[in-house]
Amino acid sequence: MIDRREVVRAGTLGALGAGLVGAQASPAAASPAGFLEGVGPREWKRLADALSSRSTLYRPNDSHYPPLALPFNHRFAGTHPAGIVACGSTEDARTSVRWARSVGLPAVPRSGLGHNYAGYSTTTGLLLNMARMKTIRVTPRSGARSRTYGSMKVTHGAGTVTVGAGVTNGDLHPLLEDQGIFVPTGRCPTVGVAGLVLGGGIGFSDKMFGLTCDRLVSTTVVLADGRVVEAGRDSHSDLFWGCRGGAGNNFGVNTSFTFQYEQFQGDVGFYQLRWSLDSVLPVLAAAQRIALDGLDDKRFHLRVGIGTHGRARDQIRANANVNAIGQYYGPLDELREILAPLLAIGTAEERARNRASVREVTPGQASVLLSATTPVEQFATKSAVLTSRTLLSERQVGAAAEQLLDWPGSSNEDGAGFAMFALGGEINQVPPDATAFVHRNAVFIFAAETSWTDYDPPRVEAANLHWLREFYQSIFAGTPPKQSYQNFPDPTLKDWRRAYYGANYDRLVRVKRKYDPTGFFSYPQGIGT
Ligand SMILES: Cc1cc2nc3c(=O)[nH]c(=O)nc-3n(C[C@H](O)[C@H](O)[C@H](O)COP(=O)(O)OP(=O)(O)OC[C@H]3O[C@@H](n4cnc5c(N)ncnc54)[C@H](O)[C@@H]3O)c2cc1C
Structure with a gap:
């Protein structure tokens, strides 16, 4: 059965050569103009011949090239690699890097499907697609x-x-x-x-x-x-x-x-809660209090957020919601006690549904229930690391909810909103300079996100990117967060060195x-x- 996403993907692959609606060349592609001129067919053949049978070089005319070139975030689909090595071994990765250096091309690795938010796993040079290395x-x-x-x-x-x-x-x-x-x-x-x-x-x-x-x-x-x-x-x-x-x-x-x-x-405690946006203030207040009180309780995990989707204003209003999901490594009655302030919020129907969601599941089931992906297409994010001093106030949450209802809309079912991932426990036991990951005093990693599709007109992309800036700005007006998460890169962030890495x-x-x-x-x- 072909679902909507497959149709979209197929359409996108077909569009790759012609250039996608709204797709832009990635800034990662920045390289000296004309650097490809010196890389002739003989050089490419030299690379192809040097690779073992575990790896393959693809050039733009190969039928396998389009799906391998396309990044997960189609926003950056306009950047086309000069060549792609589907890399099957460390030795072939080494051969590819050496070759790229010898001909003056950049080499950029991509694993997974190329999820980088800022398009940093795209290049006009040599793309090393690592997907074959599945051992x-x-x-x-x-x-x-x-x-x-x-x-x-x-x-x-x-x-x-x-x-x-x-x-x-x-x-x-x-x-x-x-x-x-x-x-x-x-x-x-x-x-x-x-x-x-x-x-x-x-x-x-x-x-x-x-x-x-x-x-x-x-x-x-x-x-x-x-x-x-x-x-x-x-x-x-x-x-x-x-x-x-x-x-x-x-x-x-x-x-x-x-x-x-x-x-x-054995089994793990799981919960998934949802309310209409009317409950945004009490839910965010309770969730942040729970996360702060449980900062050192390593067994309790929480993601709380607000979101909506749709194209028309009435759809965006109707779909606007507050949600929380997570798991607990401990007895179910303890989990219910931790969640009690959240389970008391909402209409009778919401409370009943939320209470019923709290249950024990196998870790495998939990992993499926907790998993989520942004539908392929186009999206952007802005993140912040929140500490006990910078948790969201009622004003900030209210501003976010108001802005959410002003989201310009798109055809992407993932829509827009923010998510807050509770940190603490073992993470914060590690000193900030013990690894390059510096954010060791966080209570939450916050991510504002918006998404649109390949077939939305360019004005939708522009409106979504504008909205994301306004949304973030309305929440953090006057107090721009000092840190943000390096795995949610924001190409518009100016002081990214300190924001991602701090003193490290x-x-x-x-x-x-x-x-x-x-x-x-x-x-x-x-x-x-
Ligand atoms: C839908 C979605 C959900 C996400 N969920 C989470 C989450 O739950 N938790 C979380 O922490 N993050 C999450 N992220 C962020 C994710 O961790 C980052 O986008 C991550 O960098 C993706 O890695 P990748 O290998 O899939 O992407 P890629 O785009 O392939 O790579 C990301 C960066 O790493 C480089 N790179 C890739 N492979 C290698 C390699 N083998 N050697 C050296 N460098 C390499 C690339 O060049 C690029 O700069 C999510 C992102 C998306 C889009």
């Missing part, structure tokens, strides 16, 4: 200790799992479903583990088990000079530090990652100078040399 190797460890949380027995540090750079969050799901093996990742099944871990990695178990980057034991990196190094606690520890929060495409091409995993047995930025520059002194891996918000 997953599990190495159990004996003697790991277990602990019970409600109906769940967790064996901590039960072993390691080594994944290739092309593995996505969703690829790890069968391990959880079939064997109870769990690595904390993000919400979206198609996000690549590579981009996720390199920028941090928040999800619905991070307070309990740490960010994805906190679980990293080692990573294999192809450097700009073609060397392949293994970065871990005892080797290239400075690079290892940078690969835990320093964001992708800054130091090299990471071809594999080894994580410590947890072994699950200077150290990241030192790592960059050591491992990529010529700045071969670069993009507009890349670490400088």
Whole structure:
């Protein structure tokens, strides 16, 4: 069966050569004009011949090129790589990097489907599509200790799992479903583990088990000079530090990652709550209070947000809602007690529905229920790190709700709004300079988002981007947030160095100078040399 998204995708692929409505060339594509002129057919053949049978070079005339060139966010579909290596091995990644350097082309890795919000996994140079590197190797460890949380027995540090750079969050799901093996990742099944871990990695178990980057034991990196190094606690520890929060495409091409995993047995508490926008003030007040009171309670996970979708004003009003979702590693009656202030809000119908949503599920079911993805097409975000001093006031929440009703609309069913992911627990036990991920005193990561489709007219894109700025501005008027999340990059952010990396930025520059002194891996918000 072909659904609407497939039709849209097929239409988009067809449109790729002709240029999409509203699609723009990515700023990551910025490179010396005419640099391609020197790369002739003989050079491309040299690359194709040098690759092993595990990898393939695609040029724009190849039939496989369009789907591989297209980034997840079609906003940046106007940037076409000169060539794409579908990379199947570390050795071929190394060959590709060396070749790109030798002919003066930039090389940019993409894992997953290319989810970067700012289009930083697009290039007019050589795109290294890592999706073929799908190996997953599990190495159990004996003697790991277990602990019970409600109906769940967790064996901590039960072993390691080594994944290739092309593995996505969703690829790890069968391990959880079939064997109870769990690595904390993000919400979206198609996000690549590579981009996720390199920028941090928040999800619905991070307070309990740490960010994805906190679980990293080692990573294999192809450097700009073609060397392949293994970065871990005892080797290239400075690079290892940078690969835990320093964001992708800054130091090299990471071809594999080894994580410590947890072994699950039993069930976890789950909830999913929803109200009309009328309840926005009490819900946000209660949710923020719960998150603050439970900052050190690593078992409780929460995402709260507001959203709407539709094209016409009445649809946007009717769909406007407040929502919360999460899970709890503990007994169900404790979860109900934590949620009590939220469960008391709303109409009788909302309260009954919300109460009924609180239940125990298997970790595999929880992972499916908690997963969500933005429909392919076009979207943008602006994020903020909220601490106990900068939680949203009633005025800010009220302003956000008002602006939400003024959203200009689009055909994208994902619509617009904001989401707040509660942090704390294990995440905040790690000192801010222990890894490159600096945001270790956060209560929430906040993300304002808007989305539209390929077939919306250009004025819809312009109106959505304008609205996003106004929405964010109305919430943070006068008090612009100091930090934002590097995995939700905002190309319009001026002081992104401090916002993404804070006091860690200077150290990241030192790592960059050591491992990529010529700045071969670069993009507009890349670490400088
Ligand atoms: C729908 C959606 C849901 C999301 N949900 C979450 C979430 O729940 N939690 C969360 O923390 N984040 C989330 N994100 C953000 C996500 O973590 C980042 O967009 C992440 O960078 C995506 O990684 P990727 O490999 O899929 O994307 P890509 O676009 O391929 O890569 C992102 C960046 O990393 C670089 N890169 C990619 N592969 C490599 C590699 N092998 N070696 C070196 N550099 C590389 C790219 O060049 C690019 O600069 C979400 C994003 C979207 C669009």
